[in-house]
Amino acid sequence: MIRQLRTGDVFGRGPAVTSERTRATVPRTATADRVVQSICPYCAVGCGQRVYVKDEKVVQIEGDPDSPISRGRLCPKGAASEQLVNSPGRQITVLYRAPRASDWQPLELDTAIDMVADRFIASRRNGWQDHDDDGRPLRRTMGIASLGGATLDNEENYVIKKLFTAAGAIQIDNQARI
DSSP states (O other): HHHHHHHHHHSSSSSSGGGGGHHHOOOOGGGGSSSEEEEESSSSSEEEEEEEETTTTEEEEEEOOTTTTTTTTTOOOHHHHHHHOOOOOOOOOOEEEOOOSSSSSEHHHHHHHHHHHHHHHHHHTTTTTEEEETEEEEEEEEEEEEEOOOOOOOOHHHHHHHHHHHHOOEEEEEEEOO
């Protein structure tokens, strides 16, 4: 009560009830070296984010008030996206489990990309249909398909659709539509 009267905080909602530790606390955003604008990775809405970086490490992610889409607000997943970046369980290397193997093995990124490309081309070749039984042209493959994710933005989905269409796939869909 005396502190309330001495500080002028008669209702006890300001400096009278604030501890020294609380007054000394500064937000992580105040100590950041730089702020980078980004887009939330979780859905196709495209909410703007401000990524606060200190010593080349993400220290905080908040909604971007300059974003015309989200105007500084993020959903619970978007607000927790800093955990996605800094999680100790985050995989940062390519892992491969061979058929019938029980353990995952680290693999070089270039090797993994080559393996995916080789399998893609082989599946396209093995499932290729040039003509149907009546001789009508098909020029398609039933050996590959694409199911995109809702975390991809419009540009990524456009490129994926173009790639799979050019490869002759006709089974192309997106999880966001389902």
